[in-house]
Amino acid sequence: MSIFEVRHQRWAQVILQSAIGGDRIPHAYLFHGPDGIGKETLARAYAQLLLCEKPVCHNECSSEYAPDGKQWFDSCGLCSSCRLMETDSHPDYHLIHRRLIRFHDDPSVRARKGLDLGIDVIRQFVLDAAHKKPALGSRKVFVLRETEKLTSAAQNALLKTLEEPPPGTFLILICRALDSLLPTTRSRCRSIPFSPLPISFVHETLQGRHSDINADLIRFAAALGEGSLGRSVQCLENGLNEINRNVITPLKDLSVLSALEWAHLLEDQADQLAHRSRLGDEEINETDAVRQALTQILTLVATFYDDVLKLTHGQQERCCNTADLEIVRQAGSRMKHDWIPRSIGWTVQAEAQIHLNANTTLCLENLAMRLAHLYAPSR
Numbered sequence: 401m402s403i404f405e406v407r408h409q410r411w412a413q414v415i416l417q418s419a420i421g422g423d424r425i426p427h428a429y430l431f432h433g434p435d436g437i438g439k440e441t442l443a444r445a446y447a448q449l450l451l452c453e454k455p456v457c458h459n460e461c462s463s464e465y466a467p468d469g470k471q472w473f474d475s476c477g478l479c480s481s482c483r484l485m486e487t488d489s490h491p492d493y494h495l496i497h498r499r500l501i502r503f504h505d506d507p508s509v510r511a512r513k514g515l516d517l518g519i520d521v522i523r524q525f526v527l528d529a530a531h532k533k534p535a536l537g538s539r540k541v542f543v544l545r546e547t548e549k550l551t552s553a554a555q556n557a558l559l560k561t562l563e564e565p566p567p568g569t570f571l572i573l574i575c576r577a578l579d580s581l582l583p584t585t586r587s588r589c590r591s592i593p594f595s596p597l598p599i600s601f602v603h604e605t606l607q608g609r610h611s612d613i614n615a616d617l618i619r620f621a622a623a624l625g626e627g628s629l630g631r632s633v634q635c636l637e638n639g640l641n642e643i644n645r646n647v648i649t650p651l652k653d654l655s656v657l658s659a660l661e662w663a664h665l666l667e668d669q670a671d672q673l674a675h676r677s678r679l680g681d682e683e684i685n686e687t688d689a690v691r692q693a694l695t696q697i698l699t700l701v702a703t704f705y706d707d708v709l710k711l712t713h714g715q716q717e718r719c720c721n722t723a724d725l726e727i728v729r730q731a732g733s734r735m736k737h738d739w740i741p742r743s744i745g746w747t748v749q750a751e752a753q754i755h756l757n758a759n760t761t762l763c764l765e766n767l768a769m770r771l772a773h774l775y776a777p778s779r
């Protein structure tokens with residue numbers, strides 16, 4: 401793919417292009433930022449450019465990357481190397497991830513679960529592979545996915561290669577947050593920050609890909625992704641809208657009597673969501689998956705009360721729950737307006753507690769009881 405197909409990451413593009421244009425290509429980059437915003441896509445497109453036999457040089461570029469008289473480089477898309485990249489079969493492009501443990505030479509290592517990106521995978525698939533000659537040209541590129549899951553031992557084993565890789569070897573580490581890596585690893589890589597995508601772009605992309613899905617649902621997924629196309633796609637794939645409706649419907653009129661029932665409903669919905677998101681990746685620990693699902697569900701709750709607040713301020717067009725505005729309206733009519741921000745604060749607080757491994761049932765029950773007191777009692 402053309403490197404310019406990766407949109408809205410101008411800063412990253414400028415850094416990469418300046419290095420190529422200046423002929424000072426760093427051998428280790430660290431791409432960091434939230435999931436689903438183009439880090440791995442750009443890493444792959446950049447790898448294609450590094451491996452391309454006849455890279456092309458543009459003096460002008462699309463307006464988004466207006467080059468100020470600079471030259472911009474891209475892969476040709478035509479050479480045998482580019483064609484191998486397009487068919488996902490380039491022998492010198494190495495995508496490294498924790499699930500490679502299943503393909504390890506040692507059967508006792510293969511028997512383990514790939515919860516982390518451990519030293520065995522790094523040794524065989526990066527260190528040993530980096531010391532072999534490239535199969536085609538003179539370069540090899542390693543893209544390491546989810547490096548926040550690298551163990552300390554694996555990071556220590558990588559240090560020498562990051563510092564001084566074999567000639568023609570390039571590494572791109574991808575992670576969510578810089579501080580998830582050891583300082584010694586970070587200091588050996590050139591860091592490039594990635595920013596969330598504009599929500600309008602996520603919205604347009606989803607519309608283009610899913611013309612069969614209704615507009616409310618697309619809008620909901622785009623808003624909930626908070627600038628991550630990957631997260632928005634997951635919302636659609638995991639049926640988060642259906643879970644959202646189950647979670648928010650009782651919130652139109654929560655009472656002390658119905659609060660605990662609602663708290664248990666959240667746990668039940670989290671189990672369902674965790675099951676859906678674990679499909680195809682049984683290496684995710686079940687308890688972690690449920691906690692992750694619960695934090696997602698609490699985001700739905702916070703988004704709902706945020707919509708209640710917006711609606712009471714007459715900002716209907718900014719609401720996420722456009723398909724369920726009646727539920728939002730009913731909740732707004734039952735709650736004291738000054739109290740609505742408290743509901744958002746408490747929900748975010750519960751989300752943080754669950755993230756820090758608090759007792760989930762207790763946390764949800766407390767939240768439900770506190771929220772119930774924000775509604776006027778039924779007559």
Ligand SMILES: [Zn+2]
Pocket residue numbers: 452453454455475476477478479480481482
């Ligand atoms: Zn090419």
